[in-house]
Amino acid sequence: MSKPKHKIVIDGVSKVFGPDPQSVMPLVRDGVSKQEMLEKHGHVVGIRDVSLDIPAAGTFVVMGLSGSGKSTLIRHLNRLIDPTAGRILVDGQDILTYNDQQLREFRRSKISMVFQRFALLPHKTVLDNVIYGLVIGGMDAAKAREHGMQQIELVGLSGFENQYPRQLSGGMQQRVGLARALATDAEILLMDEAFSALDPLIRNDMQGQLKELQARLHKTIVFITHDLDEALRLGDNIAILKDGELRQVGTGSEILLKPADDYVSRFVRDVNRARVVTIGSLARKAASLPASDATEARCRELLDKTGAVVLTADGKARAVLDSRDASAASIRKALKAAARGAALPELDAAATIEECFATLAASGGPVITVSANRRSMGLVERGDVFAAMTV
Numbered sequence: 001m002s003k004p005k006h007k008i009v010i011d012g013v014s015k016v017f018g019p020d021p022q023s024v025m026p027l028v029r030d031g032v033s034k035q036e037m038l039e040k041h042g043h044v045v046g047i048r049d050v051s052l053d054i055p056a057a058g059t060f061v062v063m064g065l066s067g068s069g070k071s072t073l074i075r076h077l078n079r080l081i082d083p084t085a086g087r088i089l090v091d092g093q094d095i096l097t098y099n100d101q102q103l104r105e106f107r108r109s110k111i112s113m114v115f116q117r118f119a120l121l122p123h124k125t126v127l128d129n130v131i132y133g134l135v136i137g138g139m140d141a142a143k144a145r146e147h148g149m150q151q152i153e154l155v156g157l158s159g160f161e162n163q164y165p166r167q168l169s170g171g172m173q174q175r176v177g178l179a180r181a182l183a184t185d186a187e188i189l190l191m192d193e194a195f196s197a198l199d200p201l202i203r204n205d206m207q208g209q210l211k212e213l214q215a216r217l218h219k220t221i222v223f224i225t226h227d228l229d230e231a232l233r234l235g236d237n238i239a240i241l242k243d244g245e246l247r248q249v250g251t252g253s254e255i256l257l258k259p260a261d262d263y264v265s266r267f268v269r270d271v272n273r274a275r276v277v278t279i280g281s282l283a284r285k286a287a288s289l290p291a292s293d294a295t296e297a298r299c300r301e302l303l304d305k306t307g308a309v310v311l312t313a314d315g316k317a318r319a320v321l322d323s324r325d326a327s328a329a330s331i332r333k334a335l336k337a338a339a340r341g342a343a344l345p346e347l348d349a350a351a352t353i354e355e356c357f358a359t360l361a362a363s364g365g366p367v368i369t370v371s372a373n374r375r376s377m378g379l380v381e382r383g384d385v386f387a388a389m390t391v
């Protein structure tokens with residue numbers, strides 16, 4: 001079987017609470033408002049027709065205000081609740097068709113959850129909390145302890161394994177919760193407002209720690225928050241819910257630069273864009289061409305196709321060509337520069353505008369952006385950077 005493209009697919013999922021959810025689904029589908037559904041029809045719309053593709057090995061944030069349906073959505077993913085309509089696929093499998101045994105196995109090995117209020121067992125030590133699920137699942141006690149100690153080290157709690165939860169600060173308790181979720185080696189971590197109960201400094205620490213862990217572990221994390229800064233800091237992708245409906249999904253840069261509607265616009269209005277928007281998101285695509293293979297004809301062909309060309313030597317950018325100035329003289333000049341010239345400054349496409357200020361300020365013309373694997377290059381103009389900061 002070929003590997004599905006997305007780790008989790010949420011396909012047209014609605015969840016209605018009330019005495020007879022199915023009976024009101026036609027109204028929900030017709031778009032009757034959440035308020036009217038409650039006042040006239042006695043049902044609460046938890047989420048309405050939400051579809052999301054969640055890629056593997058990334059942090060996917062679901063954001064929205066209180067009551068927008070975040071918890072309802074995430075609880076579907078480990079089937080704490082089942083949808084009124086729609087499908088949920090994990091690794092291409094429809095989890096709604098699972099029987100009890102398949103569901104137990106799925107929850108034991110594939111998916112685990114970190115709760116807002118830590119949900120630790122007060123009479124058990126840190127280590128016993130961390131390995132509780134493993135022991136219940138039948139793992140040999142010595143093996144479970146060894147594995148548990150590794151998770152405790154991973155979250156920076158070595159030395160505290162024999163303490164009890166009440167002896168720990170909130171941040172430390174939440175790290176126990178995280179270690180417990182990691183202990184099952186689940187590929188998917190669900191985190192529902194996992195940091196919201198922590199005070200700001202500790203919360204900030206935990207966000208940093210989660211980012212570091214994720215850079216090493218490459219889990220599929222679904223992270224719920226009502227905090228925009230947290231969403232922008234953690235999310236490779238962000239989905240915004242309002243009244244149970246999906247308003248927008250995209251990278252932080254996409255959401256800031258192209259808010260889908262007024263609601264999202266108002267939501268993101270006060271964000272410092274320089275700190276969030278990546279330089280790569282502002283670049284236009286450029287083809288790269290080793291100077292040793294470059295002829296005038298080849299340059300022109302690529303310019304027609306892509307609009308911009310970066311000439312490279314020894315893998316480094318040496319000269320830039322732009323279709324807006326594609327005269328024979330300009331091309332010859334660029335070819336000469338590429339053969340002899342010094343390397344041009346390059347920006348990491350994933351860097352924020354703020355991180356690029358110095359390079360942008362020092363450069364006269366467009367600056368080259370390069371993706372992490374160096375497979376794609378782009379050109380960014382200073383004017384576009386200013387424009388992005390003032391939208």
Ligand SMILES: Nc1ncnc2c1ncn2[C@@H]1O[C@H](COP(=O)(O)OP(=O)(O)OP(=O)(O)O)[C@@H](O)[C@H]1O
Nearest residue numbers: 017044045046065066067068069070071072073226
């Ligand atoms: N078990 C339930 N029975 C009835 N209504 C429910 C139930 N669970 C959730 N709801 C309703 O569904 C809607 C979405 O609730 P949900 O808990 O998903 O919101 P949330 O975005 O997680 O909010 P918060 O930020 O406050 O946690 C709300 O209107 C809520 O009242």
Ligand SMILES: [Mg+2]
Nearest residue numbers: 070071072193
């Ligand atoms: Mg919630």
